[in-house]
Amino acid sequence: MKKKNNTVAKWIxxxxxxxxxxxxxxxxxxxxxxxxxxxxxxxxxxxTFSINxxxxxxxxxxxxFTQAGEYWEWYGNSLIISGxxxxxxxxxxxxxxxxxxxxxxxxxxxxxxxVLVIIMIPFEVLMLPLYQLMIDTRLIDTFTGIMLPLIxxxxxxxxxxxxxxxxxxxxxxxxxxxxxxxxxxxxxxxAPLMLPSFAAMAILQGLHSWNNFLWPLLVVRSNxxxxxxxxxxxxxxxxxxxxxxxxxxxxxxxxPIVILFAFFQRYFVAGLSTGGVKx
Amino acid sequence: xINNSRLNVEEYxxxxxxIEEPPVQKKPNKFLKILNSKRVVPYVFVLPFIxxxxxxxxxxxxxxxxxxxxxxxxxxxxxxxxxxxxxxxNPSFFKALTNTTIYTIxxxxxxxxxxxxLAILLDSKFVKFxxxxxSALFIPSLTSVVVAGIIFRLVFAESESxxxxxxxxxxxxxxxxxxxxxxSGMLLMVLIASWRWMGVNILYFLAGLQNIPKEIYESAxxxxxxxxxxxxxxxxxxxxxxxxxxxxxxxxxxxxxxxESYVLWQGNSPGNIGLTLVGYxxxxxxxQNDLGFGSAIGVIVLILIFIVSxxxxxxxxxxxxxxx
Numbered sequence: 025m026k027k028k029n030n031t032v033a034k035w036i037x038x039x040x041x042x043x044x045x046x047x048x049x050x051x052x053x054x055x056x057x058x059x060x061x062x063x064x065x066x067x068x069x070x071x072t073f074s075i076n077x078x079x080x081x082x083x084x085x086x087x088x089f090t091q092a093g094e095y096w097e098w099y100g101n102s103l104i105i106s107g108x109x110x111x112x113x114x115x116x117x118x119x120x121x122x123x124x125x126x127x128x129x130x131x132x133x134x135x136x137x138x139v140l141v142i143i144m145i146p147f148e149v150l151m152l153p154l155y156q157l158m159i160d161t162r163l164i165d166t167f168t169g170i171m172l173p174l175i176x177x178x179x180x181x182x183x184x185x186x187x188x189x190x191x192x193x194x195x196x197x198x199x200x201x202x203x204x205x206x207x208x209x210x211x212x213x214x215a216p217l218m219l220p221s222f223a224a225m226a227i228l229q230g231l232h233s234w235n236n237f238l239w240p241l242l243v244v245r246s247n248x249x250x251x252x253x254x255x256x257x258x259x260x261x262x263x264x265x266x267x268x269x270x271x272x273x274x275x276x277x278x279x280p281i282v283i284l285f286a287f288f289q290r291y292f293v294a295g296l297s298t299g300g301v302k303x
Numbered sequence: 304x305i306n307n308s309r310l311n312v313e314e315y316x317x318x319x320x321x322i323e324e325p326p327v328q329k330k331p332n333k334f335l336k337i338l339n340s341k342r343v344v345p346y347v348f349v350l351p352f353i354x355x356x357x358x359x360x361x362x363x364x365x366x367x368x369x370x371x372x373x374x375x376x377x378x379x380x381x382x383x384x385x386x387x388x389x390x391x392x393n394p395s396f397f398k399a400l401t402n403t404t405i406y407t408i409x410x411x412x413x414x415x416x417x418x419x420x421l422a423i424l425l426d427s428k429f430v431k432f433x434x435x436x437x438s439a440l441f442i443p444s445l446t447s448v449v450v451a452g453i454i455f456r457l458v459f460a461e462s463e464s465x466x467x468x469x470x471x472x473x474x475x476x477x478x479x480x481x482x483x484x485x486x487s488g489m490l491l492m493v494l495i496a497s498w499r500w501m502g503v504n505i506l507y508f509l510a511g512l513q514n515i516p517k518e519i520y521e522s523a524x525x526x527x528x529x530x531x532x533x534x535x536x537x538x539x540x541x542x543x544x545x546x547x548x549x550x551x552x553x554x555x556x557x558x559x560x561x562x563e564s565y566v567l568w569q570g571n572s573p574g575n576i577g578l579t580l581v582g583y584x585x586x587x588x589x590x591q592n593d594l595g596f597g598s599a600i601g602v603i604v605l606i607l608i609f610i611v612s613x614x615x616x617x618x619x620x621x622x623x624x625x626x627x
Contacts, residue, residue: 037424038432041424041436049443051443051451069465070465071454073466117352119348120352124349129342148601149364152588153367155589175351176355205339235446256449257569274454285441292441297503
């Protein structure tokens with residue numbers, strides 16, 4: 025009797041989750057299928073249940089690869105900005121987190137408190153003064169201006185600190201006896217040990233930068249500096265005639281990330297559940 | 304501890320330079336030596352944070368308050384006292400406040416209750432392909448809000464053949480122009496946020512469920528507690544800290560809402576049906592270029608977030624340490 029109940033429960037639960045998973049993925053599946061539909065028809069009807077299979081074609085993609093130079097400019101900008109943000113923010117944030125975790129120095133607790141406070145302050149409140157600052161320093165409408173607020177990320181500092189606390193301190197002493205400088209200890213010995221945390225934070229910072237919207241919306245003015253989200257958003261008008269770029273472009277923004285996710289799932293989960301604070 | 308380490312440094316200098324190794328040929332630069340002392344190194348490492356904290360957080364935080372008392376025109380800044388604040392309490396602001404409050408309450412309810420249930424079900428030993436289901440629920444959080452906006456605009460398109468209108472058609476409801484009706488506009492914003500954040504919140508609750516010792520469930524089962532009693536008296540109390548955490552970040556996130564609205568209406572929704580507090584800040588501060596007034600809105604948002612989250616933490620005992 026009990027066993028029978030269990031099989032029923034098993035079936036019901038698995039069916040429930042199959043449905044839930046389908047609902048979660050449905051919008052993306054719908055987006056991908058729709059990207060093969062004629063853009064004018066898509067604009068008129070939206071995403072529909074009924075698919076006219078004869079209509080499906082690669083036209084939107086052919087158009088975007090041959091005619092839509094600006095889309096690839098946005099793509100390049102997003103790649104450059106995300107790449108630089110990952111490199112710079114990992115470099116600086118890991119140093120700070122490592123230092124907070126391994127050294128005893130005056131003001132350490134105060135600095136750590138500041139890290140936590142910054143995580144809690146809503147960026148939107150600081151946004152206008154920062155915008156003004158960018159204008160005053162002529163960093164408005166530059167890549168530097170877009171990246172600056174992301175470079176020393178308090179979330180990443182926090183994550184690196186938590187990770188570095190667990191590192192064996194004996195290694196540091198051993199290295200000192202061998203005549204290694206403090207910087208050498210970090211770069212040659214400890215940082216390699218922190219590799220998994222670098223992977224998780226590279227993903228968090230990279231994704232954050234790739235999808236970042238509000239700040240670039242304020243800072244970017246000229247078309248040739250548009251990032252993908254900003255560029256795509258300009259096409260989002262009810263009278264738009266660029267639905268081919270919009271729909272195929274949206275697919276090509278997400279799919280690389282989903283593929284990366286399939287390979288580095290563990291690090292995505294580790295990174296995103298620390299940085300899960302919306303924004 | 305500190306003494307100890309100092310001793311170590313001396314020992315190392317002594318042994319390292321004079322006995323075990325031949326004398327170093329190149330005399331180390333004095334500046335480099337100071338730069339490498341254990342006293343200075345930690346500060347060198349945290350320097351980027353201090354600089355960025357001062358310039359990119361502390362300065363703007365102070366400026367936000369200062370600017371809210373100013374009228375800011377290019378090259379001409381005047382102190383105008385509370386005039387910005389006197390102007391704030393107008394119909395647009397109250398519309399934004401109402402919308403933001405409804406949005407915050409809805410997202411908190413959806414993004415706390417549904418993930419708890421899904422996490423508990425997902426944690427059950429009966430579910431096969433756990434990682435697969437977890438990944439499927441997580442994938443929406445990889446999309447940018449702009450892509451989510453594109454998708455939801457198309458799924459909820461006005462045309463009667465769009466998916467949303469087809470579904471309500473099954474129940475005999477006439478097609479809705481989702482983006483241009485008050486309640487459905489709000490629904491779209493809540494749906495976009497829920498779709499994107501569900502998977503992340505499930506992860507938090509799954510992590511929390513790992514901390515509940517399985518033996519407690521077993522002994523409760525032997526004592527004859529049914530599934531709901533076990534949920535009420537074991538699962539919920541153990542998950543309480545995570546529930547408080549997720550609710551707090553959802554409240555803060557709710558008050559910060561802007562992007563979900565922007566991708567639907569580009570900052571100008573019909574009859575302000577999608578106007579949020581940060582949206583109003585953007586409209587006034589950036590689009591109208593009234594940085595002083597925008598900053599005043601920002602200060603109000605900050606105060607609201609502060610009051611609501613402190614109040615919530617007090618009511619739920621989130622400030623207490625440990626269990627009760």
